[in-house]
Amino acid sequence: MKLSEGVEWGLHCTALLAMLPPGSALNGAALAAYHGVSESYLLKHLKALAKAGILESLPGPKGGYRLARRPGEVTLLDVVEAIEGKEPAFRCTEIRQRGPAAVEPEVYRHPCPINAAMLKAEREWKRALREQTVADLASSLIAVANDRSVRKATIWLEDKVRT
Amino acid sequence: MKLSEGVEWGLHCTALLAMLPPGSALNGAALAAYHGVSESYLLKHLKALAKAGILESLPGPKGGYRLARRPGEVTLLDVVEAIEGKEPAFRCTEIRQRGPAAVEPEVYRHPCPINAAMLKAEREWKRALREQTVADLASSLIAVANDRSVRKATIWLEDKVRT
DNA sequence: GGAGTGATACTCGGATATCTGGTGTCCGAGTTTTCGCGG
DNA sequence: CCGCGAAAACTCGGACACCAGATATCCGAGTATCACTCC
Secondary structure (H helix, E strand, O other): OOOOHHHHHHHHHHHHHHHOOOOOEEOHHHHHHHHOOOHHHHHHHHHHHHHOOOEEEEOOOOOEEEEOOOHHHOEHHHHHHHHHOOOOOOOOOOHHHOOOOOOOHHHOOOOOHHHHHHHHHHHHHHHHHHOOEHHHHHHHHHHHOOHHHHHHHHHHHHOOOEO | OOOOHHHHHHHHHHHHHHHOOOOOEEOHHHHHHHHOOOHHHHHHHHHHHHHOOOEEEEOOOOOEEEEOOOHHHOEHHHHHHHHHOOOOOOOOOOHHHOOOOOOOHHHOOOOOHHHHHHHHHHHHHHHHHHOOEHHHHHHHHHHHOOHHHHHHHHHHHHOOOEO
């Protein structure tokens, strides 16, 4: 099992936007350069975040991406599901209905217990993700950040941020 | 994010072995035929389960696989990690240390908060998996199983099971 | 009849092809800006 | 000086190659079995 690298990128981008003054936007080029990643590929994920209603895209010159909701209203689960999709990680293929012990499909009224057990764990994972918001990430990032790093970021972002 | 199909197969195989009398073994061909899956590919996963100490492999004629521990001592997490590996799903690539705001690596003493948040959720997932054992799966499977299916399975397994 | 022994047949184990989904990239549609012109 | 308008430039959006990891498979090493032979 492996989460897409885009999840990490998306979380960092939303967290960065959350640290800026409300309503601030950055374009894809700035977000990519700030994190040192490929711009064209990052755009793919930003698009997904916009489609999910997490980011808002502003077209035209001086355009870019900004948070569509307040940072406290965006959970980590929102971001993860926007990029990874909402399908469960464990996908039951109902192999209990195959092989020599199988009977008619309509007999399997109860859900597969193995599927239920795996989904139960997945619900716990989602719950933990839902309890954390992008605002939490932003404040944590600031709390542990080095002063010089913050200053460098502030200066660099100065002429990139758009209101 | 997607879990390997082998996880489902491994769980069904361990659960089936747990339902048999203690010490019973089945060879790869029987396990594959019972679940209606490819034998050569299932062997790959059974091998992984054996290497992890969950199954025990008995070579030679009348050989096969059997549980290495009692069903109550094997958690779902054991099975999942044996097949998927123990690496976390979220892998922080430390992109905060890249880009124009980066400073010397030794300054980043604190772990990345985003990584910490994701790993926190992952711990909840693992905890839920650790709280369920293969014995639970076996009893649940029996509880919801149709009588005719159980009878068919019993008859079919009769001359395949090995002590 | 029993024990030893050799061949045998069956088992798992690791190394090897193939294929889907994530990774990475590109060019086109749309919109805001902005510059120039006329009033 | 101000308003209008058209061109332009920059933005995001969807469609197109590429590659790693999961999927699927095969043949060889090893061992318990079993039949046969000899005592």
